[in-house]
Amino acid sequence: MRLVIARCQVDYAGRLTAHLPMATRLIMVKNDGSVLVHSDGGSYKPLNWMSPPARLREGVTEDGRVEWTVHGKDGPDGDTLRILVDEVLSDSSHDLGLDPGLQKDGVEKHLQELLADHPGTLAPGLTLVRREYPTAIGPVDLLCRDDRGSCVAVEVKRRGDIDGVEQLTRYLELLNRDSTLCLNGSVRGIFAAQEIRPQARVLATD
Amino acid sequence: MRLVIARCQVDYAGRLTAHLPMATRLIMVKNDGSVLVHSDGGSYKPLNWMSPPARLREGVTEDGRVEWTVHGKDGPDGDTLRILVDEVLSDSSHDLGLDPGLQKDGVEKHLQELLADHPGTLAPGLTLVRREYPTAIGPVDLLCRDDRGSCVAVEVKRRGDIDGVEQLTRYLELLNRDSTLCLNGSVRGIFAAQEIRPQARVLATD
DNA sequence: GCCTAGGTCCCGTTA
DNA sequence: TAACGGGGCCTAGGC
Structure with a gap:
């Protein structure tokens, strides 16, 4: 260098x-x-x-x-x-040599793993069906079932922004077209984030 | 330093x-x-x-x-x-002193100015109504009228991504509720970008 | 190889 | 000041 x-x-x-x-x-x-x-x-x-x-x-x-x-x-x-x-x-x-590289921990993937292990913290009685559930427009972070057997799609974000809500909305629209998923009522969505931006909150309650 | x-x-x-x-x-x-x-x-x-x-x-x-x-x-x-x-x-x-700072050119704003000066390049006969047309959910990049008097909303992006299409969709939905704007038919949208991502193209044609 | 999503994002602009 | 949107983004992961 x-x-x-x-x-x-x-x-x-x-x-x-x-x-x-x-x-x-x-x-x-x-x-x-x-x-x-x-x-x-x-x-x-x-x-x-x-x-x-x-x-x-x-x-x-x-x-x-x-x-x-x-x-x-x-x-x-x-x-x-x-x-x-x-x-x-x-x-x-200066001769610095090769760098052994960085070790990280604690970003969104980690948050997703935590929630996958403890889905009950999102809503009582919630159980995990699978992580990264594949759809035509990309994987849903967590697909769960509530205590009544209805499907629940969970979108995990470190920061809850408007596009995250829209992403979840797209997933819900798609999942609700799948008759095998909405046997016990329509698919609901949960938006889980460490921080929710006001604009996102407005859209989410819409 | x-x-x-x-x-x-x-x-x-x-x-x-x-x-x-x-x-x-x-x-x-x-x-x-x-x-x-x-x-x-x-x-x-x-x-x-x-x-x-x-x-x-x-x-x-x-x-x-x-x-x-x-x-x-x-x-x-x-x-x-x-x-x-x-x-x-x-x-x-080392004493470096204060830096006079960086001067940039050629990003999205510049692209928007160019298109505002030459709206006809987007579609034949298109004329500009105004730039940064204000709406409740934010300004539309360019509001134009085509040769038949219909309103056209233009969203300018350097890179055409899926959220840009959704932004335009939100604008169109809102603008079409405004009766003064759709006197000569419904408000159309044009998505102008230097590069269009495949995911965005799919959604746009939807 | 392209494409998508996330970031200790950073950074400017605006309400 | 806070929030929103862009970036010469960069970077890792998936297909």
């Missing part, structure tokens, strides 16, 4: 165009060729970048200024990052 | 938990307190991070090892990043 602190101006041209005026920034060059331009603030997202695989070429403009050109996977025809380097304040390289 | 190359182990606990085994990495500390842990590959996203505002405290564990603790906006009760520093290979600080 190469770390360069430099006064620079950056121009990206690709799916959109973006321009960064001349200022002092960090330019990070990873050994897969990817380039990240960071300022001293903001969040984890760089101001401008090039995703791997990429290639950095150091050149000089007609009027003698240092210019770095970074091409993406499609080469000179695809996304391009032009970095005009005015002054280099620091330039260092 | 402080740049540290170090052999370290990182643990995040917050909305989820994540663990990074001991390895050599770049630790970037920005002057708003945010911390980014990068490996020498992957994409622009750090392996682990803490968003601003954040505070870094350098401490020592019971058994005498160096441990950095980063707390997020909610302090010790909220998100926490624990960095066990085994060996520091490089440690440098």
